[in-house]
Amino acid sequence: MSGDPAIILLAHGSSDPRWCETFEKLAGPTLQSVPGSRIAYMELAEPSIDTVVSEGVTSGTRAFKIVPLFLAAGRHLRKDVPGMITELEKSHGVTITLAAPIGENPQLGDAICDVVRQELARHS
């Protein structure tokens, strides 16, 4: 068994399937290249974190790391998700760590700058 935790890319979720499609595309490069990584939704869409942890446990995973597909931390990441993690750790007997939201990584600021340059190139 690898010492790495299984990665869960956590998106907010929505009843609008277009919302979820965007996050599934965003998760694509990670899901294709990081073994055992999954996407999960906080609410309003499936799979939920509970579903993903539950399936991971079935296949022998005991440690998870949630990487939030959020640009910044609001109430959800400061309060709701930590509360969900405490419950999931108890009910499944697993360890779950919560990474910073992706938007706190400088890599994202650079990607945004590239996107803006692409937008401007359309005008020239």
Added chain:
Amino acid sequence: MSGDPAIILLAHGSSDPRWCETFEKLAGPTLQSVPGSRIAYMELAEPSIDTVVSEGVTSGTRAFKIVPLFLAAGRHLRKDVPGMITELEKSHGVTITLAAPIGENPQLGDAICDVVRQELARHS
């Protein structure tokens, strides 16, 4: 005058200053390298889009492009922001185009993959 529209990086906004600080950092590389680019908030924080457009007009700008610092399009980007744009175009006599949310650009999926690899590297 350049033919390029002035870039407005649009974030949601929050009364929590930590939220805005994260977006200001995210915007940093763009603000530093794209002349005339600004950050604006949809609600709950300043500067608002109205403030930024108003100041742009004062300095001679007549065309703006809003690049949403949102990972996906929900009600805000499908309805609220287009409504705000129509009002701003009327009241300021300007042209404002709305780009896709940054999360629809494949660049972001690649950046997320890099972030995940950095998270995993902390464990090895």
